[in-house]
């Protein structure tokens with residue numbers, strides 16, 4: 001699943017509120033960890049790490065192999081996907 005806020009309403013705390021809700025939901029559901037994937041650069045990295053996610057892996061060429069069209073952000077092509085994880089017991093591998 002993707003997380004997105006309408007461009008007219010970004011930077012007003014909605015995305016952070018959604019992300020906190022998701023983290024809390026899976027904590028209460030008994031999950032041991034929650035993993036997300038995002039590009040290797042851009043503000044999204046801070047968006048996740050601010051909530052405690054830590055980098056746990058990289059999927060090389062994920063955006064090249066899984067999307068029909070190239071994705072650009074800030075003029076740079078997205079190629080690799082970083083995996084970031086929250087472990088609910090506090091540990092990160």
Ligand SMILES: CC(C)(COP(=O)(O)OP(=O)(O)OC[C@H]1O[C@@H](n2cnc3c(N)ncnc32)[C@H](O)[C@@H]1OP(=O)(O)O)[C@@H](O)C(=O)NCCC(=O)NCCS
Nearest residue numbers: 003004005010011012013014015016017037038043044047
């Ligand atoms: C990522 C996203 C869901 C965050 O939602 P949001 O409601 O804008 O998030 P918040 O208002 O809680 O802001 C979180 C941080 O992201 C920053 N941010 C949000 N949109 C930004 C943008 N377009 N450019 C730069 N920074 C941005 C905010 O400034 C804030 O950082 P700060 O506290 O240092 O100022 C939203 O920006 C979005 O829909 N982006 C496009 C889709 C996307 O990239 N989804 C994630 C895929 S992994």
